[in-house]
Amino acid sequence: MPDAPGSTLLYAQSGGVTAVINASALGVIEAARRHGRPVLAARNGILGVLGEDLLSLDGLGAEDLAALGRSPGGAFGSCRFDLDPPASNPAQARRVVDVLRAHGVGVFLYNGGNGSMRTVLDVAEAARLAGYPLQCLGIPKTVDNDLEGTDCSPGYGSSARFLATAMREAGMDVASMVGSRGRLFIMEVMGRNAGWLAAATGLARRQDDDPPHIILVPERPFDEAAFSARVEHWVGRLGYCAVAVAEGLRCPDGRLLAEQERDTLGHIQLGGVGAILAHRLHRRFGYKAHVAVPDYLQRSPGHWVSGTDWAQARAVGAAAVDLAVSGADKVMTTVVRESDAPYRWRVGSVALAAVADLERRLPLEFLDPEGGGLSEAGRRYLAPLVAGKYTVPCPDGLPDYPVLRLPDVAKRLPAYGGDEQP
Amino acid sequence: MPDAPGSTLLYAQSGGVTAVINASALGVIEAARRHGRPVLAARNGILGVLGEDLLSLDGLGAEDLAALGRSPGGAFGSCRFDLDPPASNPAQARRVVDVLRAHGVGVFLYNGGNGSMRTVLDVAEAARLAGYPLQCLGIPKTVDNDLEGTDCSPGYGSSARFLATAMREAGMDVASMVGSRGRLFIMEVMGRNAGWLAAATGLARRQDDDPPHIILVPERPFDEAAFSARVEHWVGRLGYCAVAVAEGLRCPDGRLLAEQERDTLGHIQLGGVGAILAHRLHRRFGYKAHVAVPDYLQRSPGHWVSGTDWAQARAVGAAAVDLAVSGADKVMTTVVRESDAPYRWRVGSVALAAVADLERRLPLEFLDPEGGGLSEAGRRYLAPLVAGKYTVPCPDGLPDYPVLRLPDVAKRLPAYGGDEQP
Numbered sequence: 050m051p052d053a054p055g056s057t058l059l060y061a062q063s064g065g066v067t068a069v070i071n072a073s074a075l076g077v078i079e080a081a082r083r084h085g086r087p088v089l090a091a092r093n094g095i096l097g098v099l100g101e102d103l104l105s106l107d108g109l110g111a112e113d114l115a116a117l118g119r120s121p122g123g124a125f126g127s128c129r130f131d132l133d134p135p136a137s138n139p140a141q142a143r144r145v146v147d148v149l150r151a152h153g154v155g156v157f158l159y160n161g162g163n164g165s166m167r168t169v170l171d172v173a174e175a176a177r178l179a180g181y182p183l184q185c186l187g188i189p190k191t192v193d194n195d196l197e198g199t200d201c202s203p204g205y206g207s208s209a210r211f212l213a214t215a216m217r218e219a220g221m222d223v224a225s226m227v228g229s230r231g232r233l234f235i236m237e238v239m240g241r242n243a244g245w246l247a248a249a250t251g252l253a254r255r256q257d258d259d260p261p262h263i264i265l266v267p268e269r270p271f272d273e274a275a276f277s278a279r280v281e282h283w284v285g286r287l288g289y290c291a292v293a294v295a296e297g298l299r300c301p302d303g304r305l306l307a308e309q310e311r312d313t314l315g316h317i318q319l320g321g322v323g324a325i326l327a328h329r330l331h332r333r334f335g336y337k338a339h340v341a342v343p344d345y346l347q348r349s350p351g352h353w354v355s356g357t358d359w360a361q362a363r364a365v366g367a368a369a370v371d372l373a374v375s376g377a378d379k380v381m382t383t384v385v386r387e388s389d390a391p392y393r394w395r396v397g398s399v400a401l402a403a404v405a406d407l408e409r410r411l412p413l414e415f416l417d418p419e420g421g422g423l424s425e426a427g428r429r430y431l432a433p434l435v436a437g438k439y440t441v442p443c444p445d446g447l448p449d450y451p452v453l454r455l456p457d458v459a460k461r462l463p464a465y466g467g468d469e470q471p
Numbered sequence: 472m473p474d475a476p477g478s479t480l481l482y483a484q485s486g487g488v489t490a491v492i493n494a495s496a497l498g499v500i501e502a503a504r505r506h507g508r509p510v511l512a513a514r515n516g517i518l519g520v521l522g523e524d525l526l527s528l529d530g531l532g533a534e535d536l537a538a539l540g541r542s543p544g545g546a547f548g549s550c551r552f553d554l555d556p557p558a559s560n561p562a563q564a565r566r567v568v569d570v571l572r573a574h575g576v577g578v579f580l581y582n583g584g585n586g587s588m589r590t591v592l593d594v595a596e597a598a599r600l601a602g603y604p605l606q607c608l609g610i611p612k613t614v615d616n617d618l619e620g621t622d623c624s625p626g627y628g629s630s631a632r633f634l635a636t637a638m639r640e641a642g643m644d645v646a647s648m649v650g651s652r653g654r655l656f657i658m659e660v661m662g663r664n665a666g667w668l669a670a671a672t673g674l675a676r677r678q679d680d681d682p683p684h685i686i687l688v689p690e691r692p693f694d695e696a697a698f699s700a701r702v703e704h705w706v707g708r709l710g711y712c713a714v715a716v717a718e719g720l721r722c723p724d725g726r727l728l729a730e731q732e733r734d735t736l737g738h739i740q741l742g743g744v745g746a747i748l749a750h751r752l753h754r755r756f757g758y759k760a761h762v763a764v765p766d767y768l769q770r771s772p773g774h775w776v777s778g779t780d781w782a783q784a785r786a787v788g789a790a791a792v793d794l795a796v797s798g799a800d801k802v803m804t805t806v807v808r809e810s811d812a813p814y815r816w817r818v819g820s821v822a823l824a825a826v827a828d829l830e831r832r833l834p835l836e837f838l839d840p841e842g843g844g845l846s847e848a849g850r851r852y853l854a855p856l857v858a859g860k861y862t863v864p865c866p867d868g869l870p871d872y873p874v875l876r877l878p879d880v881a882k883r884l885p886a887y888g889g890d891e892q893p
Contacts, residue, residue, distance in 0.1 A: 221544030448639065
């Protein structure tokens with residue numbers, strides 16, 4: 050006899066977290082309550098499903114929900130773990146279904162990036178193979194903004210706001226120091242394959258001489274001669290030059306610049322691409338260089354969230370529940386842009402199969418031809434994503450992110466030993 | 472015939488800038504206007520005096536002043552340039568006095584750190600040697616908080632707020648990622664000789680397990696064995712460990728850790744102390760490490776200024792003018808703490824001779840005995856410095872820092888060729 054569809058929703062977080070992924074969790078919980086549907090969370094993404102490590106969200110009151118919605122990081126824990134294709138690991142696939150069945154889960158909601166959307170499809174396939182009725186939906190998030198099928202990815206706008214603000218402010222700092230040696234400020238930002246975050250720093254620029262003066266992205270192979278010439282130009286003009294570089298900057302031969310340097314120097318590389326550029330320019334021109342590497346600071350700026358980003362993160366979470374209730378399956382919710390100025394957007398959806406595993410690159414036409422700043426098209430796209438009102442309570446000057454103590458859901462199955470934690 | 476005392480005030484900024492040094496400029500201008508005294512600024516600190524590179528502040532309206540007061544960086548430009556002792560370079564000393572005399576300057580106000588306070592004394596000595604009536608006052612600023620004679624240095628509180636917020640937020644990010652390898656987050660902060668900024672990250676911690684788990688400061692020689700053991704302890708307990716390290720961390724032999732590494736590996740060092748620690752721990756334990764280097768971001772967080780810090784920066788600027796009008800000379804304004812909780816402070820002053828060139832170190836009793844966090848005394852000292860309400864207008868999501876166009880004051884003297892710009 051086939052199972053009756055479960056009424057419970059299960060939500061989990063996957064991949065690198067963002068400043069607003071918990072706003073999506075909030076949206077899910079609010080919508081589930083509105084529909085009168087029970088909702089659970091899995092701890093650490095799909096690993097929590099395999100381990101039957103589930104959390105009850107029933108006890109969350111209004112204050113808890115507000116705290117959840119403004120907290121950076123992943124409140125339920127995240128993971129970087131891919132399921133095996135169900136056909137190649139039937140035991141794992143069965144385990145996923147067993148856990149969902151044991152807790153009456155009829156809707157699986159997975160909040161992640163392009164790799165995580167593959168996991169959603171794998172869970173759907175596992176359920177299909179087992180004849181278990183399950184709706185599987187994806188909720189987008191990534192600071193990298195590299196998800197296909199959505200105008201932007203929740204998480205990106207806040208990181209973009211943080212980095213653009215940082216470039217504007219650090220640029221004013223660099224500009225105010227005088228010296229006969231040229232000064233160089235390099236900010237190395239995230240982006241292994243895509244230059245979205247590097248491009249976002251271009252929003253700092255309002256007038257021609259404002260930082261950043263050069264934006265280096267993985268999509269455009271690094272031309273060291275042209276780069277050096279342009280740095281020299283800016284130092285000659287202003288006494289300093291501010292550069293944003295994506296960690297994944299590549300040489301014309303396709304290797305990462307950081308790899309090339311390691312091969313050349315024949316020793317262990319301690320710095321990233323920012324340090325390498327600073328070192329080369331110092332050696333060549335004698336410039337005094339400062340390198341900032343915001344690292345996780347750009348991924349977790351809860352204090353500087355974009356209001357637009359927050360609203361979109363919450364909306365794509367809520368919409369996933371609404372869509373599930375209306376019967377949707379194997380889709381990811383998306384942000385659909387309706388107009389640039391005034392900025393208008395709505396939530397849509399796209400088939401998971403059309404977005405899983407794909408990476409959306411930065412269109413080079415978003416940069417000006419020399420790569421020094423944003424083009425008009427780039428600015429039109431980016432500007433609304435960092436806007437919108439948002440404030441976080443700071444009773445003692447620091448953001449107040451209370452830790453939620455969520456009760457575990459009692460296990461109903463024997464332990465599962467089939468997968469090592471990564 | 473001796474000169475009559477000039478009525479004009481001259482204000483300039485020196486050394487590394489801060490997020491609130493312009494609030495001190497604002498305080499100076501407001502107070503000067505209140506007293507009906509003309510006020511000029513020199514561009515790039517004492518270099519602007521030597522070059523007779525002066526700016527008129529007369530045209531600044533209320534909106535300009537508000538914009539000035541909230542802008543990070545040094546609005547008039549700063550410098551790292553020390554005058555020669557007047558007795559050893561009489562031509563330079565005469566030039567300083569000639570410029571001040573030519574513009575009717577009777578009060579010299581210099582906004583800087585401990586080295587800059589030596590410059591104020593040198594200007595005073597130059598005036599004395601020339602028989603020129605001049606009052607010389609210092610206005611404190613430094614993110615390093617290493618000025619003697621003041622309870623805290625304006626600029627520090629905002630950087631402390633930024634770094635404590637960053638540690639709390641990035642810590643939540645690190646905590647939410649699961650993995651079988653330990654995870655390490657290291658934030659390398661400024662502080663060549665003093666651990667004030669590293670210690671400030673300790674404010675992020677509210678519960679025992681919260682980041683940061685380890686704070687490394689220059690005042691305590693680095694004990695690698697103890698450090699590794701404590702990292703291992705935290706990774707064992709939580710799966711991760713968050714560390715704040717001051718750039719100036721030193722080995723027991725007094726050398727910088729970064730120097731020791733360079734000597735050991737025999738090649739050019741591309742990373743700083745954070746990268747070195749990450750590399751060593753990775754080699755030893757296999758931990759996955761992330762290193763953040765906020766660099767200038769921590770010095771210029773105009774979007775995240777501490778309300779207390781801003782108010783104090785403005786007050787020490789205004790008080791310098793008030794003191795000058797009442798006849799004071801060769802003093803620096805200070806922040807005097809009257810009580811911890813509720814936090815109460817007032818402005819005081821101290822003789823420049825008692826603070827110039829001195830560095831105030833972090834008292835080790837501000838850290839707990841193992842250096843993992845703040846002691847009660849440390850928390851009592853630090854907590855109020857990051858508090859207080861402050862907001863910056865963000866019409867398009869990014870902080871609005873209009874550039875002030877200040878007219879040059881017409882030169883009255885021939886050019887000076889006596890000093891090369893550094």
